[in-house]
Amino acid sequence: MMVQKALDQLMANRTTLVIAHRLSTITNADEIYFIENGRVTGQGTHQQLVKTTPLYREYVKNQSATSNG
Numbered sequence: 001m002m003v004q005k006a007l008d009q010l011m012a013n014r015t016t017l018v019i020a021h022r023l024s025t026i027t028n029a030d031e032i033y034f035i036e037n038g039r040v041t042g043q044g045t046h047q048q049l050v051k052t053t054p055l056y057r058e059y060v061k062n063q064s065a066t067s068n069g
Helices: 002-011 045-053 056-067
Strands: 032-036 040-046
Touching: 002 056, 032 045, 040 045, 040 056, 045 056
Parallel strands: none
Antiparallel strands: 032 040
16 A cells, blocks of 8 residues: 555656556556457556456456455
8 A cells, every 4th residue: 555655656747657467556547558468458447447348347356356355
């Protein structure tokens, strides 16, 4: 949580490229590019990707289950 807060402060008012496996790192991003097997299969905000990209939605579900139990 402390690392995420520090990153948020460093990235404020800047264009920042973040590559992450943990969704908590990117959920507040203005634009997310979801990559499967080397190809962009989804693009948008976290909420848009949950609605439109099945594998992204599955990642959200799996990471939520892992963090809750």
